[in-house]
Amino acid sequence: NKISTCHYERVGYSFIGWATSSDGDVVYQAGSQITSVKQDRAITLYAKWEANAYSVTFVANSEEYYSYQAKYDQPFVLPTSNPLRTGYTFQGWGTHQITSDTTFDGTKIYYRNIGTAEDPMYEIATVTAGASVEPNTFFEIIEYTDRQVSVDGIVLHAIFTRNGYSISFNTNGGTPVNTISALYGAEIAKPQDPTRTGYNFVAWYTKDGTSTGD
16 A cells, blocks of 8 residues: 655644654655555554754944854854953843733843844833834844744844943143043043143143044
């Protein structure tokens, strides 16, 4: 007798043939002739499945950082090196898991994109359980237990947060000016001009002599 085609389906897997035991290798393909079974003897065949491979893509600084194929429902591997961005600290890889119908988990840290899709800028988000959320705005850092590949593949985004810096002012004998703390790339308010007896304040200069303006 010839073996019929397998009409069953399994999400994320492809049928590769029939085996004679649950953990055995493929012995028969669809359409194969069974020749080793004695007359009037029953035989049980087991469907053998192979996990499909789907894409895992890592995006950093609006560009593809790394991509490879991973087996369905298996943990995928994160890149061995972290991406860099001037003035920012890499926090991890995040997914668009936080949507309008998601209930926030109070035990996790979420990040919100306060920049644009082309130039993302993340900050730690203050969230309230059950609050309405603008879709695809919040990101959750992927954990090892979450690294399962779905049939749609997965795209992960590098989550960078801006570094904070202190700006100090050397008044060269003038009245003191308080230090300012600011995030990288942020505009800062001009401090009050220092005064010095017998002198007029001109401008602030960096160490290399570059003028920062009035």
